[in-house]
Structures are given as structure tokens and as C-alpha cells.
Amino acid sequence: MHGSQHSHVIPIAVYLRSFVALMALLVLTIAASHVPLGTGVSSALAFTIALIKAVIVVLYFMHVRYGTRLVWVWSAVGFFWLIIMFAITLSDYVFRSIVRVQGWQ
Amino acid sequence: MSAVSRSSHLSQPSHVAFDEVSHQFEDIEQQREAYVVGMWAFLVTEIMFFGAVFLIYTVYRTLNHAAFYEAHKQLDIGLGTLNTFILLTSSLTMALAVHWAQVRNRRAQIMALTSTLGLAGAFIVVKAIEYSHKFAHHLFPGGNFVYPDASIADQARLFFSLYFGATGLHALHVVVGMLVIGAMLTRALRDRDARADYIPVEMTGLYWHFVDIVWIFLFPLLYLIPR
Incomplete structure (x- = not known):
């Protein structure tokens, strides 16, 4: 072979x-x-x-x-999107406790 | 779908032989890369699926940290650690199964797949023991849910909902993995001349290691909550 x-x-x-x-x-x-x-x-x-x-x-x-490089990209892309989802959602929850919004809690 | 033609494929394991290149691919390297990328595309959907579960858990634990800390004491860290050990070991045996499928060592591959299947079964047994303890102590967040400390009962119910939801989805993936590993074992047992392509075993391995990764994160998140 x-x-x-x-x-x-x-x-x-x-x-x-x-x-x-x-x-x-x-x-x-x-x-x-x-x-x-x-x-x-x-x-x-x-x-x-x-x-x-x-x-x-x-x-x-x-x-x-x-x-291969293509495999590198595909193995990273899911975790990359996860970081975006966590970052945006958690920034919301973090700032909710700092900037009090009327009607929340 | 004719069962006859399917079984005839199985009786001829060389149907997709080790180095056989399908006509749509340039060469064997491109074919293997296509398979691996396709499997990762599926795993990306799985990452996002479990990612949502992890995100929901993270938000609620941040909002209810003290109550989650109290509620998590009801979990058995010993059994959780045992299951982590079992699943990490099963990932090793799965990786070895792929290795031996690549070098066409059929006996070793069968041994490694059997070990992986056995360890996966052990994981489910330990999980079942944990679940039965939770049911016995009225900690399943259903109609019989009773938490000793009434002041945090609602938050404890939330914790156990997330616990059962996350570990239940994970256990479902373990069971699916056992079915696929069982199929790979059957395939290897029928492949007397060790001529079958290793790629299906490799794909099974990728899925199994992903299931392992989910548990790698679930274990500290659920069992090791700091004060």
C-alpha cells in the first residue's frame, strides 16, 4: 500500500x-x-x-x-459560536445587577 | 427497504473495503477528510444543543448560587467521580479501537470495542443508582418533590430540574453511543478478513469522545459547586 x-x-x-x-x-x-x-x-x-x-x-x-486545516476550522467553529452565545447572554445578566431596570425582579 | 439486500451487504463486509475510494472523491485522503468534516458538522449541532443547556445552567446558578451550593450537597461526589473515571477510560478504549481498526488488528479492535461497551454500560448502571437514590429521597422535581430546607425548596427544585435535564440528555447520548458501538462490534465480528474501512469506527469514536467532553464539563458544574 x-x-x-x-x-x-x-x-x-x-x-x-x-x-x-x-x-x-x-x-x-x-x-x-x-x-x-x-x-x-x-x-x-x-x-x-x-x-x-x-x-x-x-x-x-x-x-x-x-x-487538515479544514478539520481544524470545523472542530473550532462550534465552540467559537458557543463563546459568542455565552458572552452576549452573560453580559446581559451581569449588567442587570449593576444597572437596575424598572420592572425587572 | 429490502431486508434481504441489507443482510447481503453485511455478509459481504468487504463492500466498503479499507482503501476503496468512492467515485465522487479524488483520492483516499480527500474521502477521509470529507467524512471527518461531515462528522464534525454534526458535532457542531451537538455542541450548540448542549451549549444551550450549559448556558441555562450557568445563568441560574449565577442567580441562585447559595441555594445551588446547598442543593448540590445532595449529590454523591463519589459516584460522580467514579462515573468520570469510567467515561474517561471508555474514551481511551474507544481511541484504541480506532487505532486497531486503522492497523487492521481485528482481535484487538473487538477487545477494545467490547471494553468500551462494557464501560458505557457501567456508566449507565452508576447513573441509574444515583437516580434511584434521588427518587427515594423525593429529589426528583416532580409531584413528590420534597426538600428538607423549605426556605430554598423552589431554588433546589430548579437545581434538580437542571440536574435531571442535563444528565438525562447526556445519558440518552450514552445509550445512543452504546447502540452505535454495538453496531461497530457486530461489524468487526463479521469482518473475518479485517478488510472493512476504519472510518465508521473513527466516526463512532468522534461521537463517543464528544459525549465524554459533555460529561467533563457537567461533572464539575453539578458535583463540585464551590461555597
């Missing part, structure tokens, strides 16, 4: 390393939840750890790191 046939085969070691990293992050997020850092910092920390786990899964388990 052509050399290209196995061009996308990723060594098992990469999967095992990703798995070890995911397990370490799982332990870390549970450990961090026992440390009193305040609501904002703890929430942000838990989210950041989850985000790192998700990126590991997308890049290595889902092979995006070894994918």
Missing part, C-alpha cells in the same frame, strides 16, 4: 499519555474543590481544568491535532 495509508495512525503511547493527563486533571479538580478559594476563583479553576481536559480529548483522542 501507499505510505499515506498509515499517515494518520497515532502511536498508542500518545493515547496512554493523554489518558494519564486526564486522570491527573480529574484528581486535581477534585482536590481543588476542597480548597476554599472563594466562589469566583474556584468556579474559574474548575472550568479551566475541564477546558484543558476537553482540549486534550479534542486534540489527541479526536485526532484534530493531526487533522
Whole structure:
């Protein structure tokens, strides 16, 4: 067969390393939840750890790191729209508590 | 739809052979890229679907943080952690199944798919145990909902509505994943000469890892609410 046939085969070691990293992050997020850092910092920390786990899964388990540019775009676009949706909606809720609007609450 | 022709396809697993290029594609690389992009297009719709659930949860938790913190203590962190461990491990076995489908190691692929299916089943069992505890403690937000602290009962009901809604939708995706992984297992078992294309297994893997990612976010959001 052509050399290209196995061009996308990723060594098992990469999967095992990703798995070890995911397990370490799982332990870390549970450990961090026992440390009193305040609501904002703890929430942000838990989210950041989850985000790192998700990126590991997308890049290595889902092979995006070894994918073409088109695959890169398609794997990012959903999360990109999610950021827009969260940013606009949450900016509304954040400002509602700062700028009191008559009739709200 | 004739069941006869479908089963005849299954009895000839080489119907779509490993390196076979369909006539609409230039070459095997373009064909594989098209499959992967198509699957990601579907996953984008799934990201937006679960994204709305996450957004609703984020807004209500921000507005009711103290009550959500109290209500989340009713969840079993041990079982939640166990399920995270199970699902992350199933993602590893799924990734290995794809690897072994790529190198056409049929036995290893069958072993990895069986492990993934078993772990997915274990996840559902643990989830069922958690759900039954919640039902027994009247924490399902239905007609029998009773929360010990009446002062935050409404907000606790909101928390458990979001808990059951989000984890229920996720569990539904796990069950669908089990059906697809089961189909891949059947396919591999029938493919005695290991001639089948690996792409269907790869697509199944992409879906399964997405289900894993949803849980990666659900777990800290629901089980690890800071004070």
C-alpha cells in the first residue's frame, strides 16, 4: 500500500499519555474543590481544568491535532459560536445587577 | 427497504473495503477528510444543543448560587467521580479501537470495542443508582418533590430540574453511543478478513469522545459547586 495509508495512525503511547493527563486533571479538580478559594476563583479553576481536559480529548483522542486545516476550522467553529452565545447572554445578566431596570425582579 | 439486500451487504463486509475510494472523491485522503468534516458538522449541532443547556445552567446558578451550593450537597461526589473515571477510560478504549481498526488488528479492535461497551454500560448502571437514590429521597422535581430546607425548596427544585435535564440528555447520548458501538462490534465480528474501512469506527469514536467532553464539563458544574 501507499505510505499515506498509515499517515494518520497515532502511536498508542500518545493515547496512554493523554489518558494519564486526564486522570491527573480529574484528581486535581477534585482536590481543588476542597480548597476554599472563594466562589469566583474556584468556579474559574474548575472550568479551566475541564477546558484543558476537553482540549486534550479534542486534540489527541479526536485526532484534530493531526487533522487538515479544514478539520481544524470545523472542530473550532462550534465552540467559537458557543463563546459568542455565552458572552452576549452573560453580559446581559451581569449588567442587570449593576444597572437596575424598572420592572425587572 | 429490502431486508434481504441489507443482510447481503453485511455478509459481504468487504463492500466498503479499507482503501476503496468512492467515485465522487479524488483520492483516499480527500474521502477521509470529507467524512471527518461531515462528522464534525454534526458535532457542531451537538455542541450548540448542549451549549444551550450549559448556558441555562450557568445563568441560574449565577442567580441562585447559595441555594445551588446547598442543593448540590445532595449529590454523591463519589459516584460522580467514579462515573468520570469510567467515561474517561471508555474514551481511551474507544481511541484504541480506532487505532486497531486503522492497523487492521481485528482481535484487538473487538477487545477494545467490547471494553468500551462494557464501560458505557457501567456508566449507565452508576447513573441509574444515583437516580434511584434521588427518587427515594423525593429529589426528583416532580409531584413528590420534597426538600428538607423549605426556605430554598423552589431554588433546589430548579437545581434538580437542571440536574435531571442535563444528565438525562447526556445519558440518552450514552445509550445512543452504546447502540452505535454495538453496531461497530457486530461489524468487526463479521469482518473475518479485517478488510472493512476504519472510518465508521473513527466516526463512532468522534461521537463517543464528544459525549465524554459533555460529561467533563457537567461533572464539575453539578458535583463540585464551590461555597
